[in-house]
Amino acid sequence: MAKKTTRKSQDDKRMKERDKATLAKIVALADTITEAAFKHGDISISIPTRSRANTIWNRKKRILEMGDNKASRELFNLNQAKQFMQTMLHSATIKELIEADKTSSLRSVFYKAKHTVAGTRENTFDTQEESDPILEDLEVTLGALREELHIFAENRGAMVGNITLIDKGDEIDCRRMGSGGYALPSIVEPDVIEFKKCEADFVLHVEKGTVWNRFNEDRFWEKNNCILTHGAGQPPRGCRRLLQRLNQELGLPIICLLDCDPWGHYIYSVIKQGSISLAFESSRLAIPEAKFLGIRAKDYRECDLSDAVKIDLKDNDIKRAKEIAAYPWFKENKAWQKEIQHMLDNGFKMEVESLITKDISYVTEVYVPERLKKRDWLD
Amino acid sequence: MGIKNPPALAEEKSLFEGSARGEVAVTKSSSRPKRETAESMATRQKDIAVSEFFAKNRHLLGFDNPRKALLTAVKEAVDNSLDACEEAGILPNITVIIEDLQPDRPATTKHSRYRVTVIDNGPGIVRRQVENVFGRLLFGSKFHRLKMSRGQQGIGISAAGMYGLITTGRPMVIHTRPNAKKPAHLIELAMNTKTNRAEVTLDTETEDFPPSQYKVLSAATRAPDFLSPEDYRTGTSVAIELEGRYQKGRGSVDEFLELTAIANPHAKITFVPPSRVSADEQEELPLGDVARDATPAELAENQAESVKSGELLAPNGVDPTLTTIMKDGIIIFPRGTEELPPETKEIQPHPKGIELGILIQMMRDFEDANRGGGTLYNFLQERFSRISAQRAAEFCREIGAHTRTKVGDLTPKQVEQLFKSFQTARLPAPPTDCLAPIGVRQLLAGLLKGVKAEFYAASSRQPEVYRGRPFQIEAAIAFGGELPPNEPARVIRFANRVPLLFQQSACSSFKAVIETGWRNYNLQQPRGSLPVGPLVIMIHMASVWVPFTSESKEAIADYDEIRKEMKLALMECGRKLGTYLRKRQKMQREAARRDVFERYIGEIAKAINAINGMDADEIYQKLLEEARKRTAIADARLDENGQVIKKDEHEDLRQDDAVVMVESRAAHLQLAEGSATTSPDTNGVSDGEEKVSLKRKKKAATTRKKRSAGGDNGLF
Numbered sequence A: 001m002a003k004k005t006t007r008k009s010q011d012d013k014r015m016k017e018r019d020k021a022t023l024a025k026i027v028a029l030a031d032t033i034t035e036a037a038f039k040h041g042d043i044s045i046s047i048p049t050r051s052r053a054n055t056i057w058n059r060k061k062r063i064l065e066m067g068d069n070k071a072s073r074e075l076f077n078l079n080q081a082k083q084f085m086q087t088m089l090h091s092a093t094i095k096e097l098i099e100a101d102k103t104s105s106l107r108s109v110f111y112k113a114k115h116t117v118a119g120t121r122e123n124t125f126d127t128q129e130e131s132d133p134i135l136e137d138l139e140v141t142l143g144a145l146r147e148e149l150h151i152f153a154e155n156r157g158a159m160v161g162n163i164t165l166i167d168k169g170d171e172i173d174c175r176r177m178g179s180g181g182y183a184l185p186s187i188v189e190p191d192v193i194e195f196k197k198c199e200a201d202f203v204l205h206v207e208k209g210t211v212w213n214r215f216n217e218d219r220f221w222e223k224n225n226c227i228l229t230h231g232a233g234q235p236p237r238g239c240r241r242l243l244q245r246l247n248q249e250l251g252l253p254i255i256c257l258l259d260c261d262p263w264g265h266y267i268y269s270v271i272k273q274g275s276i277s278l279a280f281e282s283s284r285l286a287i288p289e290a291k292f293l294g295i296r297a298k299d300y301r302e303c304d305l306s307d308a309v310k311i312d313l314k315d316n317d318i319k320r321a322k323e324i325a326a327y328p329w330f331k332e333n334k335a336w337q338k339e340i341q342h343m344l345d346n347g348f349k350m351e352v353e354s355l356i357t358k359d360i361s362y363v364t365e366v367y368v369p370e371r372l373k374k375r376d377w378l379d
Numbered sequence B: 001m002g003i004k005n006p007p008a009l010a011e012e013k014s015l016f017e018g019s020a021r022g023e024v025a026v027t028k029s030s031s032r033p034k035r036e037t038a039e040s041m042a043t044r045q046k047d048i049a050v051s052e053f054f055a056k057n058r059h060l061l062g063f064d065n066p067r068k069a070l071l072t073a074v075k076e077a078v079d080n081s082l083d084a085c086e087e088a089g090i091l092p093n094i095t096v097i098i099e100d101l102q103p104d105r106p107a108t109t110k111h112s113r114y115r116v117t118v119i120d121n122g123p124g125i126v127r128r129q130v131e132n133v134f135g136r137l138l139f140g141s142k143f144h145r146l147k148m149s150r151g152q153q154g155i156g157i158s159a160a161g162m163y164g165l166i167t168t169g170r171p172m173v174i175h176t177r178p179n180a181k182k183p184a185h186l187i188e189l190a191m192n193t194k195t196n197r198a199e200v201t202l203d204t205e206t207e208d209f210p211p212s213q214y215k216v217l218s219a220a221t222r223a224p225d226f227l228s229p230e231d232y233r234t235g236t237s238v239a240i241e242l243e244g245r246y247q248k249g250r251g252s253v254d255e256f257l258e259l260t261a262i263a264n265p266h267a268k269i270t271f272v273p274p275s276r277v278s279a280d281e282q283e284e285l286p287l288g289d290v291a292r293d294a295t296p297a298e299l300a301e302n303q304a305e306s307v308k309s310g311e312l313l314a315p316n317g318v319d320p321t322l323t324t325i326m327k328d329g330i331i332i333f334p335r336g337t338e339e340l341p342p343e344t345k346e347i348q349p350h351p352k353g354i355e356l357g358i359l360i361q362m363m364r365d366f367e368d369a370n371r372g373g374g375t376l377y378n379f380l381q382e383r384f385s386r387i388s389a390q391r392a393a394e395f396c397r398e399i400g401a402h403t404r405t406k407v408g409d410l411t412p413k414q415v416e417q418l419f420k421s422f423q424t425a426r427l428p429a430p431p432t433d434c435l436a437p438i439g440v441r442q443l444l445a446g447l448l449k450g451v452k453a454e455f456y457a458a459s460s461r462q463p464e465v466y467r468g469r470p471f472q473i474e475a476a477i478a479f480g481g482e483l484p485p486n487e488p489a490r491v492i493r494f495a496n497r498v499p500l501l502f503q504q505s506a507c508s509s510f511k512a513v514i515e516t517g518w519r520n521y522n523l524q525q526p527r528g529s530l531p532v533g534p535l536v537i538m539i540h541m542a543s544v545w546v547p548f549t550s551e552s553k554e555a556i557a558d559y560d561e562i563r564k565e566m567k568l569a570l571m572e573c574g575r576k577l578g579t580y581l582r583k584r585q586k587m588q589r590e591a592a593r594r595d596v597f598e599r600y601i602g603e604i605a606k607a608i609n610a611i612n613g614m615d616a617d618e619i620y621q622k623l624l625e626e627a628r629k630r631t632a633i634a635d636a637r638l639d640e641n642g643q644v645i646k647k648d649e650h651e652d653l654r655q656d657d658a659v660v661m662v663e664s665r666a667a668h669l670q671l672a673e674g675s676a677t678t679s680p681d682t683n684g685v686s687d688g689e690e691k692v693s694l695k696r697k698k699k700a701a702t703t704r705k706k707r708s709a710g711g712d713n714g715l716f
């Protein structure tokens, strides 16, 4: 008990230091603008560019990193004026959050900053989709992590398996999470989540909740001594960070079971190398060792699937597949080039669920175990 | 009134030269021995033919239907009044009164009996001429001369009286006071269509001028400034009772007066419309309802103020605040300028401008004047313009005549040869001092008071010649303001300052408008059609002889020379409009840009205040300053393509005497036009927001106005 208190106060102290630094950065940002206004200078904020062009493929580390390009967001530019205002609004919101020592979800930050612009009927923000990127911009601009901005995303994704963790002091036994699993929080840094005990040999990460349910129901993790996660589609930062920690801290291989389509390939790419928009966080998120178990283009034949599983590739899919094939990390990878080409040759996509057409538990009892045994995956 | 019977007319004129006061006109024949000669009989036969002919063919004189008849009566009298005032050098004061004499008729009756009275402050008519002027067709002072005037034929007013007589049996009532110190004559006369003679039923003198009976019609006519004797010291009042129909819209009395006021800004016209509009066939036309378009008197002053304070630049002597006023049912077209049109000279015909028949007639007249003794050499020099002595001798030689050859001795073949030589000869153009264009300044003055637009431009071309006749084209345009934004342009046409209300599409001017490429001036124009937009196009042709397509004087014939001049005049105006519109669009874009910035600055100031505690107002002001400075920079120095331009084109317009701009009305239009405004799109601005930004524009516009009233921006 006593021990815990000291740690907590230490944490607090560390937290306070970090908050102070973040606050100072926000004030500095506002000061720059004030100064420019009085000196008739350019009213702008310099924001590191989160774009493809400013993303560097670090071949050695095998992750995506953000380059040094910055773009200035100007008030007196028709295309940027509104975003400029939004950036300032969110800066103020974050400052308030830090001062009140509260954290807030992306959604509630959006709602907090959303109001009608004085004298008009225009909203400061219309949708959360408008708001979230502005917060990401602030992360890179201020050089602060999301949690340092006191913002978190909604819990998304789930986990079960042979592992016990401590989440904010509460012990979580992931073997006993019932049918829903342990909901993955958005912030999973060591000061929030500690790994207490882990017997698992690997992590099986599946694309979506429905597939995950199948595996959980079939007690796959128990039978195969693993941890079972999903990220509800494109895995959120919390999920990716946790996978990375499981990989790096506990040395568990991360095996992904995703759809055989450009989207599935892309999710794998993000898990493995990081994403363009969050390239600045790759070192905390990317898992270069992650493996792609399936679904594979060859499975239609190999597993003798019925025609019902075929979903036609649309023009857009083909375009996307070619783009992905051209990513540097895929480009140098013969196996992947073959895989994508195979899918294109097939002319159709397949979802993990397609394996169910064979037998309800085919995927958990036959497909995955066999592939694991044969180490038949893409890297 | 274009009845082409010149020989008869010339004769008519000479017939009346000896008329004495109080007498019924005497003919030449009656001064001769009592016995009729074949010649005198022939004269009378012609007389009879003329008035009877017109009685039976009213449409030739514009009395085709009751509605047009009412208009024509007004038009003939007003044209005469304007002509008379101008010739006498008097600034015209004209009052037009239409009384409905059957106000209690059932609502379904299509027409009614009206009394049309037109009162002017002109020189009046001497007593002895009254019967001739009003009681005889083809009597006039204007026909036999080549001079620019509204009336030509000597038919107009008598025809109106005749029409009244035919439809109501009532005589014309004339008050005329040629001498301010003497009483007015009061004469009632009816024309005997069989004899083409006036029959006088009342002939007396009266001090009651202008007639006081019109002062008691309504509250407004009781006002001391209505028909005040000071304004009408001399003058004429003509009253005709007739069967007619009073309606508004195209081809109405309202439209005629409205347009007359535009083309005659030196005239003050007061109109007392009848108490009710005729039933049925009420055309829903957007034009020609001056009562609706006029500014109520109480508002007029305020508006004048606002126009004045909205920066406006008008050429000297043009008062932009004048506007048609409506007061207690009376419509007043105020005088827009104190300048009378310049006096025009009479000219001799140009050889290239006559027909063979006229040449023969001219020769006969010349022979008569010289008692059979005039030489061709003299005839050519005296009776034509631009024939020098040398040239006359050449013509004589060309047709095998001697300079001393008498006109009467020429063979028909020689006359024809002469006519042909005229056509091929290289002659100087006719003199042009016979033309009195309205002039750029007065065109603007007229349009300004008649049309509530924001931009006006006018062009007055140099005189040109078609078929030996000098003419001059003028054009003016009014754009924006309160004009309907999405309708085809309204074309208003004038010949010698008289509005042409019918047969638009047959008119050369209409063709000129359509052939002009308005798209070059940032206007929409469907193929082969009028441009579309808040635009009024005015075209005026001044000439000693306007070539009408028909005798009803409704459309100008399509001569290439004329149409070309019209197009050139329109292009000149159009180019200025184009400059203005481009500038305005740029301004709108800038305003929208500024608007976007200003919209967010408040939020930003608040956010900064929340972060570093700086005074929100102060930051707001600083940022606002910056926003305005930046949009102003773009405004002044960049053209559409973001290219830096040295000089502000608008500056040119501002310096241009042929242009008037009224910003307060431009602001008004910016709002109305909203949808056409290019919205400076920020990412994902939705429809809803666009509407908002329009609303805001209003605010922006007013603030701009206020600022510039402080003098920083002048007119834009």
Ligand SMILES: Nc1ncnc2c1ncn2[C@@H]1O[C@H](COP(=O)(O)OP(=O)(O)OP(=O)(O)O)[C@@H](O)[C@H]1O
Pocket (backbone or CB within 6 Å): B001, B076, B079, B080, B081, B084, B120, B122, B123, B124, B125, B133, B139, B140, B141, B142, B143, B150, B151, B152, B153, B154, B155, B156, B157, B158, B159, B236
């Ligand atoms: N209000 C008036 N004041 C003075 N003179 C007038 C007035 N009205 C008419 N007159 C004289 O009477 C003449 C006859 O007028 P009338 O309208 O019949 O013919 P017009 O004007 O010469 O030609 P048009 O037939 O084309 O109108 C005019 O030429 C003018 O000299």
Ligand SMILES: [Mg+2]
Pocket (backbone or CB within 6 Å): B076, B079, B080, B150, B151, B152, B154, B155, B156, B157
């Ligand atoms: Mg006349």
